[in-house]
Amino acid sequence: MEIIFITSNSGKLKEAQGYFAPMGVKIIQQKIGYPEIQAKELEEVVKFAIEWLKDKIDKPFFIDDSGLFIEALNGFPGVYSAYVFKTLGNEGILKLMAGVKNRKAYFKSVIGYYDGEIHIFKGVVNGRIGYTKRGNLGFGFDPIFIPEGFTKTFAEMTTEEKNKISHRGRALEAFSKWLKENLI
Ligand code: IMP
Numbered sequence: 001m002e003i004i005f006i007t008s009n010s011g012k013l014k015e016a017q018g019y020f021a022p023m024g025v026k027i028i029q030q031k032i033g034y035p036e037i038q039a040k041e042l043e044e045v046v047k048f049a050i051e052w053l054k055d056k057i058d059k060p061f062f063i064d065d066s067g068l069f070i071e072a073l074n075g076f077p078g079v080y081s082a083y084v085f086k087t088l089g090n091e092g093i094l095k096l097m098a099g100v101k102n103r104k105a106y107f108k109s110v111i112g113y114y115d116g117e118i119h120i121f122k123g124v125v126n127g128r129i130g131y132t133k134r135g136n137l138g139f140g141f142d143p144i145f146i147p148e149g150f151t152k153t154f155a156e157m158t159t160e161e162k163n164k165i166s167h168r169g170r171a172l173e174a175f176s177k178w179l180k181e182n183l184i
Contacts, residue, residue: 004061011139046112060115071104103128109167123170
């Protein structure tokens, strides 16, 4: 089985391909830019994007919208994560967190699959923001995020290790469970 993943993020693609490969599901990347609205919830961003994309693609496809939510910053960068990563980066987040004792944060991933209807799958991982950047695997905010129960950052984990516990791994798990029950 082949499924189209609309993304230009090679990190997300690698994780989805790594997750599905053992199931014999091939993930095909399509790089089509789509509007990401400013909304309070990732789910709204995903639904709007799918409504925009659905008439442009003639096969079932999915997208992933994710964000890093930092408790001491009232959930920032959250739905603005992509913009904040581009403008402030990991260094900027570490500066905002300088002197802040409460390091609690979570990552959330929302996957939207469209096959004539929209199906939403979500995953969350709790953790904390480190004091320095560590590791060079993964992408985005991985070097500053330490998942709960671990001392390593996501950027110090292989794709397989990260997928077992990450927000995206959990959303992919829910997605694959649904696929098995309904399609595969
Ligand atoms: P978007 O989902 O493409 O809007 O991306 C949100 C932002 O969060 C981007 O800057 C990503 O680099 C970052 N991001 C999303 N998922 C992850 C992840 O699994 N690890 C680290 N950063 C991530």
